[in-house]
Each structure stands twice: as structure tokens, then as C-alpha cells.
Amino acid sequence: MKETTLKQIAETLGISITTVSKALKNYPDVSAKTRNAVLELAKNLHYTPNSFAVNLRTKESRTIGLIIPEVVHHFFSNVINGIIAEAEKHGYLVIILQSNESMELEKKQVELLLNKRVDGIIISLSNESNGDEHIKEIMRREIPFVQFDKIAKLIPSSKVIINDQKAAFEATEHLIKKGCRKIAHIRGPVNPQNAIDRFLGYKKALEQYQIPFDSKLVYTCQNVTFEEGKTFAKQILEEHPDVDGLFVITDLVAVGVLAHFNEVNIAIPEQVKIIGFSNWFMSQVITPKLSTVDQPSYEMGLKAFELLLEEMNARKDGKPFVARTVELLTKIIERDSSK
Amino acid sequence: MKETTLKQIAETLGISITTVSKALKNYPDVSAKTRNAVLELAKNLHYTPNSFAVNLRTKESRTIGLIIPEVVHHFFSNVINGIIAEAEKHGYLVIILQSNESMELEKKQVELLLNKRVDGIIISLSNESNGDEHIKEIMRREIPFVQFDKIAKLIPSSKVIINDQKAAFEATEHLIKKGCRKIAHIRGPVNPQNAIDRFLGYKKALEQYQIPFDSKLVYTCQNVTFEEGKTFAKQILEEHPDVDGLFVITDLVAVGVLAHFNEVNIAIPEQVKIIGFSNWFMSQVITPKLSTVDQPSYEMGLKAFELLLEEMNARKDGKPFVARTVELLTKIIERDSSK
DNA sequence: ATATATATCGAAAACGTTTTCGAAAACACC
DNA sequence: GGTGTTTTCGAAAACGTTTTCGATATATAT
Structure with missing residues (x-):
């Protein structure tokens, strides 16, 4: 045996x-x-x-590490899909870890992967995290490294992103063109770059169309959940019953908003028009169907691995490597909630 | 450096x-x-x-492999969540592979994991697969091995399952008790054990309540998608306009059914009552809210790793190991679609 | 025949760790 | 000062592979 x-x-x-x-x-x-x-x-x-012996001899394991905030998440599971598909194609396996949006956990997991001596690391930062020591440590050790979606701008690694500010601008603009004049924004947590950028895009659109910005109309998520959407919907109705447009950080929260509005019989899109972000599957299933911003999640995963592979190959050959940033395109999807 | x-x-x-x-x-x-x-x-x-050296010396890598049909799937991503959380707690990392419901891919991936010499393997079979050679090979090599959800009954490994037949019986019984007398069933593909068992549970419930079984009322999914749900919904309305109850293999398909019924203004639950399976998140978000069978997905992942750990530890200590099967409980969740 | 090129093989080092087993040193006791 | 015990250390083998480099043996050319 x-x-x-x-x-x-x-x-x-x-x-x-x-x-x-x-x-x-x-x-x-x-x-x-x-x-x-x-x-x-x-x-x-x-x-x-015996792969153990081969690893020891060749100093590589053909295994990469992936750290994401949440596995059970339409966007991220699509990214995972893209990464492992592309990795397998090139003979790499993928170890997946979940930070649960906790910086402390993320730190431990980076350490785990470094000790494991994976050939490369792909990460989407937790909400609490932003280019801290453990991320710098990856760069210091010159481990091939790619960030995607929630990134630390100042860390000079390769990155796969969308133009969050532009996408948010377009989403807000969409509402304006549909006739909205008092537009609220449910934004993401304070830290993550993409929440900031989407907020800025929202603000910029208001400016450009000469609608006064009112910070009272901006609501900030803590956990970015369905329940939070419901809560904010209620709060908005109480505090600003004349709001006629709503741009929400992500579909999950937007669906929570819709759920509450449905419960209290607010007419959508007649009274309030809503647009979400990320094009979750359930958005085309809910009534009314939710308008949203399509974000190429599978392709993001694929590209992230491609960039990682570039760096892994360059380093193997002792060639110089310069980090690249790939920006993927988004697209407004108009459905019933903003008609 | x-x-x-x-x-x-x-x-x-x-x-x-x-x-x-x-x-x-x-x-x-x-x-x-x-x-x-x-x-x-x-x-x-x-x-x-240096983990490569340690691996070689100790002949273990503290890494396990997980093969699932689809990552982007509410049930499976919850299972993944459970597995990697529990694995991390015990110092194990998880390599995830996706068979895309293809037996050929699944075969390759088992081979990959065996060559990688992972310490153990957890698998949920693809629809095309059922205890074929590659699965037997895992047993032959005495690699710690756990099956969950979609299993090959005859392979004597540890297993984590639910009682699909009983759950399906209860779902169908639920419809009967709500007054349904002509109940259709949209079943899963021909091969997978759980699709078979759910079908049997449906049939048994009809028998017990003396409702004649009619094979014309059973529709068989190929791909288990939202679109298939819509297609079957249309077909059922044409072929059996007097159907008053519908038990669907999984929520995703049931939501497709609901979408079509909503489009053509079928009154739910008045004209047709519907119940799905697995309690997907979107089921509580759609209108009308979908009744379903709750399946403890996170816990399934957790238990699967626990069983794997048992076997890994036993084999390490040279102790005899006997495979165990853990059966988790399901629960009918009544919502608007069957009120 | 000699010199040169080519085809075929293997010894040995290296990767970095873990663990066995024996040796040396230190200490205790009478 | 001899004997026995305990403490502390290190040599060496082993895990299984990859790769360098030199050694033969064979073929080719002059």
C-alpha cells in the first residue's frame, strides 16, 4: 500500500x-x-x-491563496468562480480564506498563506483594512500579489478594479435624467475605497446637474445587509418623505429598501426611483425589478489571476516586474425600479 | 532577502x-x-x-480538498463557508475546485487532489457522477473522505446528508394539508440521489393521502436553472391548467416558476400553491414570498469537516476507522406562496 | 590508428525539516 | 574515586525529488 x-x-x-x-x-x-x-x-x-518533494526542490507549490471578505455573496462567489477556473487552466490550485470583514482575521490569514509559502496571493480587503502592515509585508517579501475590488490604493501591487466613481456618477445621473430631484444615497462603510468612490461619484453627479448636495440625505451602512436596507428605508420615509430618488451602495441593501417600500405601499418607481449596484441575481427576480450597475465579477476574477500569473512567471525568470492596474467596464441596467 | x-x-x-x-x-x-x-x-x-520541508518529512500538508458542483449557488457557498471556518479552526486550509456538474472535470479534479496529496477530500457529486472509478480510487488509497448532499450511497465513506425523502414528503404533505389535490412536481435530473429521493418522498405523500400519482405531472430538470422554472411553469399551465399545487426541487427553479406565474397573472397562492427547497435567500424577498424547506447548509459544511477530521486523526494514529453518516434535520418554512 | 564528437548513464549534492540514538558532560551518592 | 543517574547535545538518516557535472561507451572523421 x-x-x-x-x-x-x-x-x-x-x-x-x-x-x-x-x-x-x-x-x-x-x-x-x-x-x-x-x-x-x-x-x-x-x-x-510526490508533490511535497517537488515543492521542496523547486520551491514552488503551484498553489495560490485567495482572501475575500465573504464567500456567501453574489459578487464574490462569481469572482471565486473566475479565479479558480482560470487558475486550474494554468495548473494552479486555489486556497480560499474568508476574512469576515475583520482586519484581525485578515491579518492571521495573510500570515497563514505566507507560512504556507503559496506562489501568490489575491485579496479583496475587508472593510476594516486599508494597506496595513500585513499587506505591506506581502510586498516586502516580494510575493506575487494582486488586489481587486476593495483595494488599498497606495500599495503598489497589481490591481483589478472598476471605476467606482464613474459608475456611481452614471447611476446617479440615470436617476436625474429620469426626473429625480431629491436623491438620497445609502453608502457603504467609511473605510473601503469603493464606498468612498461611489459616494464621490454620487456627489459629483449632483454638482454637475446643479442639485444641491445635502449630507442629511446620505446614510451610511455598517454591515451592508438586507436588514439595514429595510431600516434605512423606514428612516428615509420619516426624515425625508419627499425623496424621489435613491442610489444604494449594493443590490442586497437596495432589495431591503424595496422590501420595506413594498410593505408600506410606496409606489415604485412612481414616487421613488431606485438604483442599486453589482447586479445581483435576485435583482431581476424581485418586484419591481431593480435597476442596477452591472459589474463584471467573473471577469474580474479571471483578470486577477492573469495578473498574478504574469508576476509569478516574471519572478520565476528573474525578470523585472511592474505592477499593472486593469480597469473593467460597468454598465447601467435599467429595470422597473427606475422606469 | x-x-x-x-x-x-x-x-x-x-x-x-x-x-x-x-x-x-x-x-x-x-x-x-x-x-x-x-x-x-x-x-x-x-x-x-519551511512548510515544503515539513510536508515532506511529516507526510502531511494540513490542507484538504473540496470539490463542489457550483460555487455560485446559495446552498453550496454556505457549505463552503462552514467548511473553511471549521477547517481554519483546526489549522487546515481548503483547496476548492468546481466540477461544473461535469463528471469528466470531477475526475480530473480528484486526480489533481490525489497528486497534490491533500490530507483529505470532501465532495458533493456532480449530477453526472455516481460512485464511479475515480471515487472508488479515493477509497482504495484510503484517503480520508467525506461525501455530502449529493452522495454515492454505495460508497462506504462518511457522509453528511439530510433525509431528502422525508423532507420532500413533508413538503408535499404541507401542500395537501393546505387543500391541494392536483400536485405537480418539478424534479431534479435523473442521476443524483437527492433528486431521486425527493421524487420518492413526493410520491409517497400522494399515496399516503390517497391522491393518484400521475407521471405526467412530473417534470424533470436538466440544468436546474431559473429559466427552466419559467419554461416548466408555462408548460404546466398549458398541459394541466387545473394543477393547484407545485413542489419544486429547489428554490432557484421555484422562483423561475413564480416569475412566470406573476407575468401571466396567476394568483398565488389562491390558484396554485408552491413550495421550493433549500431556503435560498431570495425566496424571502420575492413576491409572494416562497415557502420552502430549510436545509442547514452551514452546519452541513461544519459537520463534513468534523467527520473528515475524525478520519484524518484516526488514520494518523493508526487506529481503525469506521465511516459514519450524519443526518441533519430539515424544517418546513411556510410563507405566502402556500398560505 | 588516433583524435574528436556524440550518446547514454549515474554519483552526488541540494532543498529544510524531524527524529532516533548514542555520546558526552554534569551531577548525585556512597 | 568509583558507580549510577540525569541532563544536554549532535551526528546522521530519512523524506523524494531535480539538476549539475563528470564518466563511460559508442560513433565519426582524419
């Missing part, structure tokens, strides 16, 4: 371990005869190289 | 590698003085053991 090794093959064939290894790896300096003998015996014994 | 090794520490301290190793692992046969010297130097040099 023992695993087959090069040694065993060598001994039964009466040749050296070296030759067996070379035969299996198609080195030119082994005769066709011995090569065939080795290949056949290896096949019969179901030989597969 | 080189990594610190035991050798370096040993040389700068003028002692042997052996002693350094022992000091770091708290062996009793090293004096307090040398131990402290080692510990301090190790800390200063940021020493972390």
Missing part, C-alpha cells in the same frame, strides 16, 4: 534514480529503450511524483 | 541544527539557556518553518 517512488522504479529496472527522473521528464540524454521501459513501469505502478 | 532556516540559526549560535529544531518544538532535552537564545534569534530573524 506504499506510494511508488523513483527509487522503486530504478531498483526494479536496475538503473539509477537520475535516469528514471530524466526519462519521465523527457530529457534528451536517455535512450528510447530505457525511456520506454521507465514509462511503462511508471504507468503500471501508477507512479505520481 | 533569503528565508531564514534552522541551519542559519544553528550556525550563528554555534550549535547544531538538531538542537535548534528541538528548542523551537519545546523538546525537554534542551537547556533553558539555549532554548531562550534560539527562541530570541528565531524571532528576530522572523523564522518560519
Whole structure:
């Protein structure tokens, strides 16, 4: 029941371990005869190289690490999908860790991956995190490293992002063009770059169309949940019953808003028009169907791995590597909630 | 920029590698003085053991493999969540692979994981798969192995399941008790055990309440998608306009059904009552809210890892190991679609 | 025949750790 | 000062692979 090794093959064939290894790896300096003998015996014994030994020798494991805030999340699970698909295509496996939006956990997990000596790391920062020591440590060790979506701008790694500010601008503009004049914004938490950028985009759109900005109309999520959407919907109705437009940080929260509005019979889109962000699946299923900003999640994962692969290959060949930032395009999707 | 090794520490301290190793692992046969010297130097040099070498020496990697049909799936992403949370707690990392419901891919991925020499494997079978050679190979090699949800009954590994037949029975019974007398069933694909069991549960409930079973009322999914739900909804209305109850293999498809019924203004639950399966998040968000069967997905992941850990530990200690099957409880959730 | 080129092989080092086992040193006791 | 015990250390093997480099052996050319 023992695993087959090069040694065993060598001994039964009466040749050296070296030759067996070379035969299996198609080195030119082994005769066709011995090569065939080795290949056949290896096949019969179901030989597969011991990856632990290969890792030690070659100093790489063909495994990368991925840290994301939440697995159960339409956007992130699509990204995961893109990453593992592309990674598998290139012979890499993916270890997935979840930071639960906690900086402390994220720190531990970076450490775990570094100790594990993965060949590269892809990360989307937790809301609490922003280019802290553990992220810098990755750069210091020169581990191939890609950030996506929630990034630390100042860390000079490769990045895959969308233009959050532009997308938010367009979403807000969409509401304005539909006739909204008093537009509230439910924004994400204070820290994450994309929440900030989306807020700025919202503000910029108001400016451009000469609608006065009112900070009272901006509500800030803590946990970015369905329940928060419901709560804010209620609060908005109480504090600003004349709001006629609403741009929400993400569909999950927007759906919470819709749920509450439905409960209290607010007419949508007649009284209030709503647009979300990220194009979650359920947004096309809810009544009324939610307008949103489409974000190419699968493609983001794919690109993130591509960039990582670039860096891994460059470093292997000792070539200089310059970080790249890829910006993917978003698209306004108009549905019933803003008609 | 080189990594610190035991050798370096040993040389700068003028002692042997052996002693350094022992000091770091708290062996009793090293004096307090040398131990402290080692510990301090190790800390200063940021020493972390080279996991590749440790893997080779100890023959374990503290990494497990997980193969699931689809990452972007409410049920499965919750399971992933449970598994990686529990694994991390016990110092294990998780490599995730996705079979895309393809047996061919699943086969390749099992091979990948075996070659990688993971310490254990957790799997939920693809629809095309059912205890074929690649699964048997895992057992043959005596790799710790747990199946969950979509299992091959005849493979004697540990398993985490729900009682699909009983749950389906209860779902159907629920419709009957609400007054339904002509109940259709949209079932899953032909192969998977849980689709079969749910179908059997449906049939059994009809029998028990003396409602004649009619195979014309059973529709079989190919891909288990939202679109399929819409298609079947249309088909059912055409072929059996007097259907008054509908039990659907999973919420995603049931939501598709609801979407079509909403479009053509079928009154739900008045004309047709519907119940789904798995309690997807969106089911409480759609109008009308979908009744369903709650399935403890996170807990399934957690239990799956627990069982795997049991086997990994037993095998490490050379103890005999007997596979266990854990059955988790389901619960009918009554919402508006079956009121 | 000699010299040169080519084809085929294997010894050995290296990757960095863990663990066994024996040796040396220190201590205790009478 | 001899004997026995305990403490502390290190040599060496082992895990299984990859790769360098030198050694043969064979073929080619002069």
C-alpha cells in the first residue's frame, strides 16, 4: 500500500534514480529503450511524483491563496468562480480564506498563506483594512500579489478594479435624467475605497446637474445587509418623505429598501426611483425589478489571476516586474425600479 | 532577502541544527539557556518553518480538498463557508475546485487532489457522477473522505446528508394539508440521489393521502436553472391548467416558476400553491414570498469537516476507522406562496 | 590508428525539516 | 574515586525529488 517512488522504479529496472527522473521528464540524454521501459513501469505502478518533494526542490507549490471578505455573496462567489477556473487552466490550485470583514482575521490569514509559502496571493480587503502592515509585508517579501475590488490604493501591487466613481456618477445621473430631484444615497462603510468612490461619484453627479448636495440625505451602512436596507428605508420615509430618488451602495441593501417600500405601499418607481449596484441575481427576480450597475465579477476574477500569473512567471525568470492596474467596464441596467 | 532556516540559526549560535529544531518544538532535552537564545534569534530573524520541508518529512500538508458542483449557488457557498471556518479552526486550509456538474472535470479534479496529496477530500457529486472509478480510487488509497448532499450511497465513506425523502414528503404533505389535490412536481435530473429521493418522498405523500400519482405531472430538470422554472411553469399551465399545487426541487427553479406565474397573472397562492427547497435567500424577498424547506447548509459544511477530521486523526494514529453518516434535520418554512 | 564528437548513464549534492540514538558532560551518592 | 543517574547535545538518516557535472561507451572523421 506504499506510494511508488523513483527509487522503486530504478531498483526494479536496475538503473539509477537520475535516469528514471530524466526519462519521465523527457530529457534528451536517455535512450528510447530505457525511456520506454521507465514509462511503462511508471504507468503500471501508477507512479505520481510526490508533490511535497517537488515543492521542496523547486520551491514552488503551484498553489495560490485567495482572501475575500465573504464567500456567501453574489459578487464574490462569481469572482471565486473566475479565479479558480482560470487558475486550474494554468495548473494552479486555489486556497480560499474568508476574512469576515475583520482586519484581525485578515491579518492571521495573510500570515497563514505566507507560512504556507503559496506562489501568490489575491485579496479583496475587508472593510476594516486599508494597506496595513500585513499587506505591506506581502510586498516586502516580494510575493506575487494582486488586489481587486476593495483595494488599498497606495500599495503598489497589481490591481483589478472598476471605476467606482464613474459608475456611481452614471447611476446617479440615470436617476436625474429620469426626473429625480431629491436623491438620497445609502453608502457603504467609511473605510473601503469603493464606498468612498461611489459616494464621490454620487456627489459629483449632483454638482454637475446643479442639485444641491445635502449630507442629511446620505446614510451610511455598517454591515451592508438586507436588514439595514429595510431600516434605512423606514428612516428615509420619516426624515425625508419627499425623496424621489435613491442610489444604494449594493443590490442586497437596495432589495431591503424595496422590501420595506413594498410593505408600506410606496409606489415604485412612481414616487421613488431606485438604483442599486453589482447586479445581483435576485435583482431581476424581485418586484419591481431593480435597476442596477452591472459589474463584471467573473471577469474580474479571471483578470486577477492573469495578473498574478504574469508576476509569478516574471519572478520565476528573474525578470523585472511592474505592477499593472486593469480597469473593467460597468454598465447601467435599467429595470422597473427606475422606469 | 533569503528565508531564514534552522541551519542559519544553528550556525550563528554555534550549535547544531538538531538542537535548534528541538528548542523551537519545546523538546525537554534542551537547556533553558539555549532554548531562550534560539527562541530570541528565531524571532528576530522572523523564522518560519519551511512548510515544503515539513510536508515532506511529516507526510502531511494540513490542507484538504473540496470539490463542489457550483460555487455560485446559495446552498453550496454556505457549505463552503462552514467548511473553511471549521477547517481554519483546526489549522487546515481548503483547496476548492468546481466540477461544473461535469463528471469528466470531477475526475480530473480528484486526480489533481490525489497528486497534490491533500490530507483529505470532501465532495458533493456532480449530477453526472455516481460512485464511479475515480471515487472508488479515493477509497482504495484510503484517503480520508467525506461525501455530502449529493452522495454515492454505495460508497462506504462518511457522509453528511439530510433525509431528502422525508423532507420532500413533508413538503408535499404541507401542500395537501393546505387543500391541494392536483400536485405537480418539478424534479431534479435523473442521476443524483437527492433528486431521486425527493421524487420518492413526493410520491409517497400522494399515496399516503390517497391522491393518484400521475407521471405526467412530473417534470424533470436538466440544468436546474431559473429559466427552466419559467419554461416548466408555462408548460404546466398549458398541459394541466387545473394543477393547484407545485413542489419544486429547489428554490432557484421555484422562483423561475413564480416569475412566470406573476407575468401571466396567476394568483398565488389562491390558484396554485408552491413550495421550493433549500431556503435560498431570495425566496424571502420575492413576491409572494416562497415557502420552502430549510436545509442547514452551514452546519452541513461544519459537520463534513468534523467527520473528515475524525478520519484524518484516526488514520494518523493508526487506529481503525469506521465511516459514519450524519443526518441533519430539515424544517418546513411556510410563507405566502402556500398560505 | 588516433583524435574528436556524440550518446547514454549515474554519483552526488541540494532543498529544510524531524527524529532516533548514542555520546558526552554534569551531577548525585556512597 | 568509583558507580549510577540525569541532563544536554549532535551526528546522521530519512523524506523524494531535480539538476549539475563528470564518466563511460559508442560513433565519426582524419
